[in-house]
Amino acid sequence: MNVLLADDETLMLQILKAYFVAEGFNVLLAQDGDEAIDLFYQHKVDLAILDWMMPKRSGIEVCQAMKKTSRVKVLLLTAKGDPDDEFHALQSGADDYLRKPFDPRILLIRAKKLLHLMAPTVIGDLTVDIEAQKIYRDGKDILATNKEFELMRYLVVNKGHIVTRKMLLDQVWGFDYFGEERTVDTHIRRLREKIGEHWIRTYRGMGYALEDHHE
Incomplete structure (x- = not known):
């Protein structure tokens, strides 16, 4: 399965990539919203994990663009902690939402649940x-x-x-x-x-x- 990870923090991307690769996923990396959209159109993406605050296009904008043309699962990452922000994220079409900082193992479990990989x-x-x-x-x-x-x-x-x-x-x-x-x-x-x-x-x-x- 292909997982798209989009975040402008290079170290964060490399850490998350290591976790997902170890679980058998194919990983695509993007450091801004435009790059995320380009990879989405070039590859079959099963799950997109997007940082809310990215250069060029926000995670919200990327999520909305993806949802217009596909049923890809989207999980938004953000340092925002206001309940209204979570509401806005889910209303934009995101399937899940996770606040930073987080344990990568928790993100993996959330990702597997979205992809129905936890069930037999x-x-x-x-x-x-x-x-x-x-x-x-x-x-x-x-x-x-x-x-x-x-x-x-x-x-x-x-x-x-x-x-x-x-x-x-x-x-x-x-x-x-x-x-x-x-x-x-x-x-x-x-x-x-x-x-x-x-x-x-x-x-x-x-x-x-x-x-x-x-x-």
């Missing part, structure tokens, strides 16, 4: 429960290992998109992992044995994708 994901006969960290097939716990669950979680977040072995290694094993990329193939094979061979498709020379052929 059902794909055919599979249920992936993100909060419980379990995978069920026909209602039965497949007893996935931690690595198998993390692989599945990342594939679910990026369902329908090809993810490379390098991406999976970085997100599941960590950026400091220096082992063989083929270890991903071994874990994917074991995961397939538990969930069924047809869910995860191999794209030779590219990577893997979780695909629901019933959609």
